Amino acid sequence: MAGKRKERARVASQRLLAPGIYDMRIATDLAKDAGCGQFVALYPKDKSTLLPRPISICEADRQAGELRLVYRVAGKGTAEFSHLQAGDSVDLLGVLGNGFPAGRAQRSMTAALLGGGIGVPPLLELAKELDCDRRIVVGYRDSQCFLREDFEAQAPGHVYIATEDGSVGTKGNVMDALRENGIAPDILFACGPLPMLRAVKQYAIEQGILAYLSLEERMACGVGACLGCVCQTAGVDPHSHVHNARVCTDGPVFEAREVEI
Amino acid sequence: MKTSVTIAGVEFKNPVMTASGTFGSGMEYGEFVDLNRLGAVVTKGVANVPWAGNPTPRVAEVYGGMLNAIGLQNPGVDVFIQRDLGFLEQFDTRVIVNVCGRTVEDYLEVVERLADTRVDMLEINVSCPNVKEGAIAFGQKADALYGITSRIKKAARQPVIMKLSPNVTDITEMARAAEAAGADAISLINTLTGMKIDIERRKFVLANKTGGLSGPAIKPVAVRMVWQCANAVKIPIIGMGGIASAEDAIEFLMAGATAVAVGAMNFVNPYATMEVAQGIENFLAGHGIEDIHEIIGCVNR
Structure with missing residues (x-):
């Protein structure tokens, strides 16, 4: 590279x-x-x-x-x-940044791709790169379900929608849609607002499965020098030697248990 | 053509440095910049023990600049010596370590740990506005600045640069106090304390409420302060504050700075330091100037 x-x-x-x-x-x-x-x-x-x-x-x-x-x-x-x-x-x-580790999803697994709002777009490239069974669960405010057709093309019949106003699919959030559709993934990939990522992390811990979360933070340099965009880590980060990792370079994707969100 | 400058007996191949906190220890920007082209790498502040820094959001953009309240997150001097200095040893550039602390003893511990390293100079951070203890507390009163400077000078094996804050009534008082206490050089300016409010949320944008303003917005203030200090003290000055181009850097040199540092603009243009170094050479060549000293402080002569 x-x-x-x-x-x-x-x-x-x-x-x-x-x-x-x-x-x-x-x-x-x-x-x-x-x-x-x-x-x-x-x-x-x-x-x-x-x-x-x-x-x-x-x-x-x-x-x-x-x-x-x-x-x-x-x-x-x-x-x-x-x-x-x-x-x-x-x-x-x-x-x-370090993206989604698509290779962690083995071919025998079912992966759930969870996206909320403007966190939806990066899941499309992920869906293309995953070599396993995919369940795509995407949440929107209303019926403006952008990229829906692109996801349908990647995983026909396996795209599930949640809308806050209930106008399309499940009324509620992506976790509601995951449960309503009886999806039982072996691994999770998620990008979306913080409350959603917290719910995904909690679900992953309850289910004992891996979850990779894409975080967002205000950035300046984007290359790991300014330390503006840190997130709190569960353990001492090997680069910073404190409980902080850089979202721009160590992330934006972290395994859910690595980060305190 | 001569672009080299000397500060406290240390020769720099050119006057272009990195401003502390904007360049890490050069690892990240080493992907963009040939570090051998720089006069010096000035590292991010290093304390005696690891510091976690402030909560996020730590950065905010403002008109023509940015606010930061990182809070001097750093891995501590032990990791720094092993990892960061180890990395910098590969390059033919000077290394200036920015030292921070909460107490004078914290500073002295770092200064002593660095005594036997290849570090060329120390820059003492008495001007960071984003931490509750130490730093700027030593840089806003002349007697406090005099006290810490003289204690560090006694302990330091390398020449000492005191980095001054612009958040004072009269920066020449601080420059004189540093000089009187034996500082070998001063660097200025650190960031100006600022604030941004999110009017939709009715909240502070930065978790720390206040942050340090940097970027092109502060350049005229910085040039003025360098000029004031150049007329107040005899020790060399490293000038910084919003330098985005060679033309900006040359203003600082003409105001009386012996060297300059590129700060926030590294975030905007990762090649900025190299472009400034090249641009200064081009300016000198284009104006038939044989030695950079012909323009250093020229407005004061």
């Missing part, structure tokens, strides 16, 4: 997927180094916004050299990105 680098790339396409949710494809050789659960950091052009914005990789087309990023407009930086069009240039830093 090549080293991390900052480069100027071209936007291949961008479209609106759901209100506030954008689907951007970027032509970049970084795609060749990218794996599921990793992220890149995009730089706004507006110089009043200095820091790059970490965005998870939804799909990495290694042959074509294209990254697909599905993100939510959350502030000034992402608002600027949403106006990019095919052919525009964009500076990005990548590939960052």
Whole structure:
């Protein structure tokens, strides 16, 4: 795997997927180094916004050299990105982070992929990279179930939806949908808001199974130098020598028992 | 063309350093930057024992800059000597270790542990605004600064740089106190204490409520303070605060800094240090300047 680098790339396409949710494809050789659960950091052009914005990789087309990023407009930086069009240039830093260890799911296992809100996109590349039985459980606020068709294409008949307003699938969250559909996974992979990840961790401990959680934290450097984005660890972290790991470099994916969330 | 500078008898191949806390010990940015190209790597603050730092969120972006309240998380001097110094030994660059502590004794313990290492200089952190004990407590009163500086000077085997805080009424008073106590150099500025409030949540953005402001937003303040100190003391100054380009660095040199450090902009452009070093060379060549000393402090002559 090549080293991390900052480069100027071209936007291949961008479209609106759901209100506030954008689907951007970027032509970049970084795609060749990218794996599921990793992220890149995009730089706004507006110089009043200095820091790059970490965005998870939804799909990495290694042959074509294209990254697909599905993100939510959350502030000034992402608002600027949403106006990019095919052919525009964009500076990005990548590939960052330790992603999902797809290899931990053996072929005989059933893996549950749990995603909530803007935590849903990285599960798509994971679904492609897993070589086992997959149950994809994704939670949304309402009927704007972005990426649903992409997941159906990966795991036909095994995509389960939860919505907060009950408009599609199970009314409730992904854990409600997991139980309602009688899914009994051997291993879990999850990305979503903190309360969801806490519930996933608790479930994994009760069931005695492995769960890999993708965490989020405010970042500055994205490469492990600034120690801005730490999470609390159960044991003394081998790098920091305190109970802190760096979400950007030691994570963002951690086994549930390693982290205090 | 001569780009080398000397501070307290230590020669640096060029005046470009890394600002403490923005570059780790060089391992992470070694993937982007040829560390051999730098005048010095200034490490993140090291204490006598591991420090866990502050709760998150620790960083926030603000207009033209950022706030941080990391709280000097570090693995402690023993791990640092073995791992970080071991790593830095591979490179042909100077190593300046930033030292932090809660009490004078904490600082002295680190200084003594580093005495027999290859470390070229010590930078004493009396200016971090994000910890409750130590650090800035020693850097906001001239007599306290004088006291810690003289005790560290007695114990230190390497030349001592005192890193000054801009969060004072008159920074020249601090510079004079450091000089009078025997400091070999001063570095400035550390971050300016700031705050950001999330108006939707009606809450502080940083868990620590306040944080240190850095980035281009603070550069004019930093240049002014370097100029003030250059006219107040004879010891060399390492200037920093929002340096993003060679042009920024040259402003600091002209204001009177013998060397400069790139800080928050490493986060924005991981190649910033190398680009600044190259840009200074290009400036000197482009202006027919034989020796960088021709521009150091030139506005004061």
